[in-house]
Amino acid sequence: ETGVTQSPTHLIKTRGQQVTLRCSSQSGHNTVSWYQQALGQGPQFIFQYYREEENGRGNFPPRFSGLQFPNYSSELNVNALELDDSALYLCASRRYLDSNYGYTFGSGTRLTVV
């Protein structure tokens, strides 16, 4: 059983640029969530995707957007990068309506905006 894989592991971008982060869900998991973890903070929920549609969103501006593909892999896109977007971005997958709340997290992508 494969886990959740994220790429790239590290990334440096310039303020104002756009970035795409990728996530491959664990086998059998059809729901994916993205979290932002700023330095010294707990993860903050960005949004969740199921059946290729966003079905839950946290307090993040529209320049944070995502995609989920038929194979359940996912992308997080951030436009017009700001310095405060520097963080660890975590992807988590699970089965839809899993009563055991079996979230599996990836190792994250460390984004640095300069």
Place this chain on the structure above:
Amino acid sequence: AQSVTQLDSQVPVFEEAPVELRCNYSSSVSVYLFWYVQYPNQGLQLLLKYLSGSTLVKGINGFEAEFNKSQTSFHLRKPSVHISDTAEYFCAVSSRYGGATNKLIFGTGTLLAVQP
């Protein structure tokens, strides 16, 4: 809405000593409760969770936690820690009624620093 408070940002402890990491939550509805561990440069790993039933929950690596509804707490304990337990620990809650869109609300984390 829910919120989580982890009262200690850092807990230093000697190897083989017991440890307790504190977590309090606030919610207007019933919640599920979780503890995750994050080792350096890694993602989150589930230690244990409380969904229903017995309020004493046992997890991996010898950790356990007790749900106390009246005190809205879910403290994590281990009777004897090892150097390898050094990591960041996060308490999290999720509403029981959010359905498929349920999200995890995390605390700010507690760094457990085990010293030889």
